[in-house]
Amino acid sequence: CKVLEMNESCVSARAGLTRIYLEEVKSGRGSAEMKADLVRMLQRERAAETVAEHFEVLREGVLLESLDPTFAVDLxxxxxxxxxxxxxxxxxxxxxxxxxxxxxxxxxxxxxTRAFALDYNVTAEEGMKRLTEKTGREHTTATQLLVAAGDETMSARISEAMFFMEKHVDKLIDKACE
Structure with missing residues (x-):
């Protein structure tokens, strides 16, 4: 740790500390703070695969709100x-x-859309629908809602999917008439 404090770019010190932290965490001796530190170090190194590989033991150290969006996409x-x-x-x-x-x-x-496709989550669904018209993704949103229509909210999703499909068709007609 002292070497990293003196020279944060010391690759061997960072690799050694990462290895030590990972061993501690995997053995069950790592604290939540250590897990969070390890995830931050792995994020800095763009090591999403390592975080995913050890996600079960690192879960409490993955502070979702602090993940860099690019790293979160990779993860x-x-x-x-x-x-x-x-x-x-x-x-x-x-x-x-x-x-x-x-x-x-x-x-x-x-x-x-990716989050909703993985887990029909209401928050992801709301975000996807909220940005649909702003981003011109009517077709994608309609498709996702229809795919998800097999659950208990099927009729509402089909109705909303048709609304977005109608918007998409309207845009296509407008473009064709220009």
Whole structure:
């Protein structure tokens, strides 16, 4: 730790500390603070695959609101590959919220859609619908709502999907008439 305090770019010190923290966490001796520190170090190193690989033991150290959106996108895909869809959806939703807050609406809409596709989450659904017209994603939103229509809110989702499909068709007609 002292070496990192003196020279934060010391690769060998960072790698050694990461290895030590990971061993502690995997053995069950790592505190929540240590897990959060480890996730921050791995995020700095863009090591989303490592976070996903050890997500079960790192979960409480993954402070969703503090994840860099770009890292969160990478982590989402790594978690999906490892079949952790609910965790991936939570990470994607967190990234979408941060992206929307910073005005990156296209990216936010894509992440809301990704989160919703992984876990039919109401918050992801609301975000996806909220940004649909602003980003011109009527077709994508309608498709996602129809795919999700197999659950208990089927009729409401189908109705909303048709609304967005109508908007999409209207835009296509307007373009054709120009």
């Amino acid at each position: 989402t895909e790594c978690l999906v590959r490892r079949r952790h869809e609910k965790d991936a959806a939570a990470v994607a939703l967190s990234a979408a919220l941060r992206m929307e807050a910073t005005g990156a609406l296209e990216e936010a809409a894509a992440m809301y």
